[in-house]
Amino acid sequence: MTEQALLQRAERNDLAPAVLRRPFALLLLASLWLVVFFASLFAPSILDDADGTHANAARHMALSGDLVTLKVDGIRYLEKAPLPYWLDALSFRIFGFNTFAAHLPEAIAVLLLALLGYLWADRAFRARTALYTGLAVLTCAGVFLFTRIYIPEVLLSLFLCTALYCLLTVLNKSLTVVSTEYGSFASATRRPSRRKAWYAYGMWVSLALAVLTKGLVALVFFFGAATVYVILTGTYRRVALLKPVTGLLLFLLIAAPWHILAGLRNTGGMNGHGFFWFYFVNEHFLRFLGKRYPMDYNKLPGYLFWSLHLVWLFPWSLFFPIAFIKGFKVFTQRRSASHYALNKLQSLDHHDEIDRGIFRYVRYSVDTFATRTTLLLTIYATLVLLFFSISTNQEYYTFPAYLPLLMLIAAALSRAEIAYDSTPSFRRWLTIAHAILTVVGVSAAGALAYGLWSSRNLPFVPDIGDLLAHRGVGDYTLSMSHFFDLTGPSFAALRLPASLAALAFAIGPAVAWILRVRRRHLASTIVVALTSAVFLIAAHIAFVRFAPMLSSQDLAEKIQELEDDHLISRDNRVLMYGDQSYGSSIPFYLGEDVDLVNGRSSSMIFGSTFPDAPPIFLNSNDLLRIWGTGERKILFVPLEKRDEVDHLLGNNRILLEETSGKALFTDRPLDHP
Incomplete structure (x- = not known):
């Protein structure tokens, strides 16, 4: 039996490949999520750098109730969209300020992404591909690795893929088949159901949430992929079903208020710039061009950018050649079918009953939900990868392409298993x-x-x-x-x-x-x-x-322990040497802002130029002037700055604690308990 016959029988369920029933499949996926992602929420502690910085921004939001202006160490932090911090702030209010609460929204997003992949693949490619898609999301290296710190990529992926699924559902035609002496062709569609209106509005809501998660890049990815898809499939006549007027109003109702309020509340920064310039121009356009201020981002070499995806999608990337082979075969088969159909349609007497749009605008036929899913996912994943191959990037920026790539690999793997004996x-x-x-x-x-x-x-x-x-x-x-x-x-x-x-x-x-x-x-x-x-x-x-090397929780706990034992007064002044990212977990666990010595850099620069910025920035001379005077000073020094501080303070310092090369110094002996 040929591969095509096997696949057709599988589609009709004449051939029943072994599959897990939906309850057991979902139970397997839920169990994997609990073991791999939920169980890891409790340790390690909040990490320094981005993890601690974002946790501090959400902590400020939870305590202050200010849902508009993000702040880190009391300084405006205007480069990020707010939704991840809203979720973290809500989690903090419910579960307290701890590691579990900080990472819970991200873990839930991973589960929802796996379930979305399962449901989408189940509708498009049937049960086996659905299971494989869920398994791939929950066990591929990149999804695990890039959810160890709180960054918005998994949320962006969830909202964008949800919007794409809604788009595909609305534009998809309920096709019937017209049999003729020349073969079977797709015919006119049934009247669209009211259900599609809900999907249309769901698309706009998901897109608004994506913008509130990562900014304008969400619009680039969605509308870029949607535009190419509509042109290739000739479904532009159905765009009205997407509720462009009322849907756009709903989108603006959700996405616009925060942007407007943030612009109104954050004016008068560096060179007269405010939120609108920094967020839209600096953080979007100049970042893409590699001219963002401050220049604290690198770009992966091209060979690393592309080849590392074999690592991020491991072990499922090993099956990618099968997806390529499958795609090429489907392309050639359907292109031939399309050309054949175009020629035969000219001779049919009842040609008005035939939906010519299927064949007129596509070089190869996309007459099923599966083929349309394949086309849309391919366009979208390609756009994301090409965009960040040009832009400045970090390794996790292409995370939104993971689910589409994994679903395509899962579909190809399922097809290869069905045709294992018939296709060498x-x-x-x-x-x-x-x-x-x-x-x-x-x-x-x-x-x-x-x-x-x-x-x-x-x-x-x-x-x-x-x-x-x-x-x-x-x-x-x-x-x-x-x-x-x-x-x-x-x-x-x-x-x-x-x-x-x-x-x-x-x-x-x-x-x-x-x-x-x-x-x-x-x-x-x-x-x-x-x-x-x-x-x-x-x-x-x-x-x-x-954890001791990646987080400074131990040092924060040492300060609290000394305070509890009355070896130091609670009226002390904590300082950090260098950029706040070196020890960003310290203010989180202390629950207070700290001063920075030579730390007016990186993400703290722009916010520090506003006239109401607190005076937390000191230089080396300021440190020498206040060291040993007034209230007790406690100085956190990262490994990278130890030599510099040793030279600056000499022997005029007392070591309180040291871990992984990081140190806590104080300017006077401990008090008597």
């Missing part, structure tokens, strides 16, 4: 994918086993930061610059996660390959997902072990 190219590339996964797994397991063996006699050290080959990570601005050079002794602190990961890599890929050879395709793919899940759990455990 699918069978060959599945074999190659499993071979690569097995080689990677064995290599990783071997490397981890060697590290464990070499550190077998070394003692466990809680602060792994002291065992790392430290680099000047502060000199880098790309998010993944915090990959550290592990030393042999550091494996002693990573025995549990290293053992868990080694076990998963040594067994999982081989079992998945064996199951594939035995034609137990569903079990094979689930084993791939479970192997990745175990590795992600191990990665999280390792991540927790790095």
Whole structure:
């Protein structure tokens, strides 16, 4: 039986490939989410840099009730859209100021993204692809890695993909089939239902929420993909079903008020600029051109930008060649069908009954919800990837393309499993994918086993930061610059996660390959997902072990401990040396703003130019002038600034605490309890 016949029988359910029933599939997805994402909400603590900065902005919002102007350390923080901080502030009000509350909205967004992928794929490609899409979202490396800190990309992906799904639902025609002596062709549609109006308004609401999550880039991605899709499919005649007038009013009603209020409340900054210039011009257009002020962002080299997506989508990226093969086959088949239909339509007597638009505006026929889904997802993912290949970028910026790419890979994998015995190219590339996964797994397991063996006699050290080959990570601005050079002794602190990961890599890929050879395709793919899940759990455990280096919670707790023991007065003055991002978790856990020494930089520059900005910025001379006078001073010094502070203060300092190279100094001896 040919591949096409197999696929047609599968569509009619004549051929019943093994699938999990919906309740069991959803239970599996929910269980994975609970183990991989929900369980990781409690540790590690809030991290320094972006995680702490965003948590501080949400903390200020929760305490002040000001839902318009974000502030960090009392300074206006105008470069971000507000919705992620609204959600975090609400979470703080419900659950308190802690790690769980800070990261809960993001974890919920991951679950909703997986469910959206499941429901969309179930409608477009049936149950097996739906399960694979959900599994891929919950177990791919990039989704896990880029939700360890609170950044808005997963929310943006959720809202944009929801808007695209609503768009597709509204524009999709309920096609019937007209059989003729020349074949079967798509005919006129049924009258659109009232339900589509709800989808239309859902599209505008989702788009407004996307704008409130990330800004104008959401409009670029959505309308760019929608425009190309409408042109290619010839569905521009149905645009009226999207409720462009009332929908646009609804969009403005949701998205416009915050922008207007933020502009009115934040005027008179640097060079007379206010929110409108900084947010729209500086943070959107100048950032895209690489001319943003301050210039604190880098751009990944092209070869890294593209190749790293094999890592971010791992292990599912191994099946990408199958998606490419499937896409090429579908393209050629439907293009041929389209040309055939165009020629035959000319000779039909009842041509008025035929929907010519399907064939007139598309080079290849897109006459099903599945093919239209494939087309829209391809356009959208391509646009996102190309946009950030031109713009300044960080590794996680292309996160909104992950769900479309994973759904396309899942659909291709399902198709390859159905046609495994009849299509040599699918069978060959599945074999190659499993071979690569097995080689990677064995290599990783071997490397981890060697590290464990070499550190077998070394003692466990809680602060792994002291065992790392430290680099000047502060000199880098790309998010993944915090990959550290592990030393042999550091494996002693990573025995549990290293053992868990080694076990998963040594067994999982081989079992998945064996199951594939035995034609137990569903079990094979689930084993791939479970192997990745175990590795992600191990990665999280390792991540927790790095907490003393990535977070300064221990130092904040040391200050609170000394205050509770009456060794220092509560009327002290906490200062941070350098940019606030070096120790942004300290003010979060202290619950108070701190002063910055030589820290008027990065995201603090523009907000500091407003006339009502608090006087929190000091220079080296100011520090020397106040050091040892007045109330007690406590100075946080990051590893990157230790030499500078040692030279500045000399012996005129007392060490209170040190962890992973970060230090707390005070200007006088401790009090007597």
